[in-house]
Amino acid sequence: MDTIEAPARLVDHHCHGVARHALTEARFASYLTESDAPAAPGTTFFDTQLGFALRRWCPPALGLPAHCPAADYLARRTELGTDETTRRLLRATGITDLLVDTGLSGGLTTPARLATVSGARAHEIVRLETLAEAAADAAGSAQELVTLLASGVHDAAGTAIAFKSVIGYRHGLDFAPEPPTDQEVRRAADRWLAGRRPGGRLTDPVLLRHLLWTAVATGRPLQFHTGFGDPDLRLHRCDPLLLTDFLRAVRPTGCPVVLLHTYPYHRNAAYLSHAYAHVHTDIGLAVPHVGARALDVLAETLELAPFGKLMFSSDAYGLPELYLTATRLFGRALGRLLSGWVDDGAWTAGDARRVADLIASGNARRVYGLEPAGA
């Protein structure tokens, strides 16, 4: 038995809805990878750290032995149905609060539904680019668009727990750090609307930056996608260090900034959370994808990250299995890593338990202003 146990309760400060309907095997497998194409001939997405970790941790929640073949697991899933499968998996996680990015479309459960199914509290994170695209669909003119962006962000700040930006995907994190001028914003809005079809994506860096600064002004925590993701991004342009000048510019406002995912730049992100009081960091998405290596990635993050600056997230999306896999991997990695330091005499058990609770839930409660669990 480990000296320090995995935390029993977690706040998941960045996640997504899960599929509402039954999934084919191909669709299920597509959620196991960040690739946007079928697996290479002769290979399968189950032959990955995530595939193996899912087969370890999820079958027991559905009454099957760990590591059963994928086909048996999928058959059992079908037998139980989507709702019961989702309920069992989510209820096994120990998550008390879900901060749900609602910016993805595609038949996913709402935060309210996630709350009902999981028994956790759910809070909405508003994705800035999705908000802007909805505004563009509604706006009749550039001036109207600018007005809708302002009111949209203002209104969202009243209900959402945080904002999220995917400027890393849409442009790269190497954007100009200062706010654009009003004139630049109006011109960019004109250009965008002129060339846009309904539903068209926002990639204009002026408008992306304008959204960031509009969100910063509300003081709500601002999450950034950084590090790896699907092939829509160029990874070397998602190094969180590219945000350095923006972080310096935001610093006087006091607005909290949260660097999501961060892998393989998690040491760089940890440095930023060390150097800047308003910056926090995370290894969500990485944890389920690196599977048996979660402890090592966590350990690298805990080199420079102050213990009050790292938070747990799953970045689960589509499959409820990703929630359970992420929480099991993270909790176990955290417990074991700290146990090793305690057993070695490097840390006290009391300090280790306190730090485990900060990372699992305490830091997120403080940064996002959440009520205590069970309150």
Next chain:
Amino acid sequence: MDTIEAPARLVDHHCHGVARHALTEARFASYLTESDAPAAPGTTFFDTQLGFALRRWCPPALGLPAHCPAADYLARRTELGTDETTRRLLRATGITDLLVDTGLSGGLTTPARLATVSGARAHEIVRLETLAEAAADAAGSAQELVTLLASGVHDAAGTAIAFKSVIGYRHGLDFAPEPPTDQEVRRAADRWLAGRRPGGRLTDPVLLRHLLWTAVATGRPLQFHTGFGDPDLRLHRCDPLLLTDFLRAVRPTGCPVVLLHTYPYHRNAAYLSHAYAHVHTDIGLAVPHVGARALDVLAETLELAPFGKLMFSSDAYGLPELYLTATRLFGRALGRLLSGWVDDGAWTAGDARRVADLIASGNARRVYGLEPAGA
């Protein structure tokens, strides 16, 4: 004993010939480093991870105790002679197939000779820049050079198992991703021939890119030097992520791309092999050079790399010792890493054995279309 043993048979999908003649101590030592100059005063290239690993694994193959002094080892090497030394070391490796880059000059054994000595099958990898330099030596005009490049690559595709590019050395991986136009190619060929002496190296980025796209059109797997190497390269311009836009451009052709070496960017390369179905990765060259740390570098690679996408190579060059050192380090690291995961309950033993075989040989057989061992 480890739960999962080192694989008994390996495909070495990227290696080079070994010296045909007896070596002085200084020449032997020069093969232990990527430096191109003598060791710093007061230091020796034997005082490296590679030096220590070689002293551990090679003396027993020549009938000496592991870790014997370098002088004893070199004396025994002289006593046995180059041919017998090479035979003993290569036959101890367990390699069944050698994919030999023949693009380096300097008194090295041919693939045929390597096959005879080792008892393995040998296949040729054609280095694009070497092919182009031979064409330039033969061409009387730019037009003739362009014709010779086309026919050279076409002919090579009929006999070679793969192509290799060292554009990382000659220019950097930050090249324009699209194919150059015919006019650009002709002009570049003119410029090169006009300024070139016989034997002159190709560094023109237009011609380097033209070679890449000519090779892609054949559909043979295309290997890239990425990551560290000798001081002729600038390491930060050899990050495989700089290939991202080129990989996207190649994707529709289906041509397999193989990222060689990759260290210290092996996590970045693993990401590319995760995100793109046609991309494969490797930690050759790194494994012998990091010695006792091979398990850790392998483990980092196996975070994001799908298990069907990583292949073994030695990148051995000059010394047959590098073949044996690389295979022993890699096989042992792989066996131990997977044993740890099995013993921890994270993987099953059956999955681990299957993955070990994929990485040691199965993936390379599939990617390069090799026959099964013993066939």
Next chain:
Amino acid sequence: MDTIEAPARLVDHHCHGVARHALTEARFASYLTESDAPAAPGTTFFDTQLGFALRRWCPPALGLPAHCPAADYLARRTELGTDETTRRLLRATGITDLLVDTGLSGGLTTPARLATVSGARAHEIVRLETLAEAAADAAGSAQELVTLLASGVHDAAGTAIAFKSVIGYRHGLDFAPEPPTDQEVRRAADRWLAGRRPGGRLTDPVLLRHLLWTAVATGRPLQFHTGFGDPDLRLHRCDPLLLTDFLRAVRPTGCPVVLLHTYPYHRNAAYLSHAYAHVHTDIGLAVPHVGARALDVLAETLELAPFGKLMFSSDAYGLPELYLTATRLFGRALGRLLSGWVDDGAWTAGDARRVADLIASGNARRVYGLEPAGA
């Protein structure tokens, strides 16, 4: 007990003075971080790897139990007084030689005072930018400034053990590699003096480069800040690989170059020390800050760094506690790492002891021309 013990004696080849006067708790805590601002609300700089490591290793030197609360430790510090606290902590380190960067101001002890208190020999490292700023304070014209820079560097080379550059902070390591012309230097001196108030910092890249090349000409070892540090730098512009072309340009002079700190780019720095005979590397500053993870960072460095190229430093600054914490963490990490390789049969115990002594002191003695300990 470990097979290989921590080295009993160390050369600290890069460190700073410690505070001469009593410290408030807030001031003490400010030395535990590279941040330049108070800790985030609800957090403390004691909740870091450095904070925990300090609480482990320093209380026993002051007669308290390891891991006692910070408040108890600070009270004991006050009780003993600054001088006695400093004496006890420094004398427990095992350091025989201190190479002290005197370029920081702010009530710090001189090298002579450090020597008296610690019982070690102290040597001065002259910071080029501090020398230039003093010259600018004294110069009445650009011509005089140029003359003072030349004489200042020449004179310092007669007494200092090494030079140090913080061009990484002042500009970034992505500077033009060649020396500026005399005319460029005069113009830059003119510009700087025209716009400068007394005490103004040097950030002009032409003058920063001129200082580097003036120092190189003396042949004294030249240290560079690389890698992480306080928020005054942009970390991605402090990757030591950005020095590649400068290192190539310096190579013919034979002037030793030492890459300091290097984290999180320590593998990149290790590569440079592998590829270039005149380049040496270090993980000072990182070791105390990563605390319980020191072994892992050291291990990554010892992948490509030849064993004659890595040196110990603390980069201690302000607190004598940082000296003791850095030496305990480094010595123990080195002993344990090498013990693991010996116990595994990868290294012999004799080789391991020899390498431990090289890294702890032998390499620094050779590079800086220090006399043997006890001489």
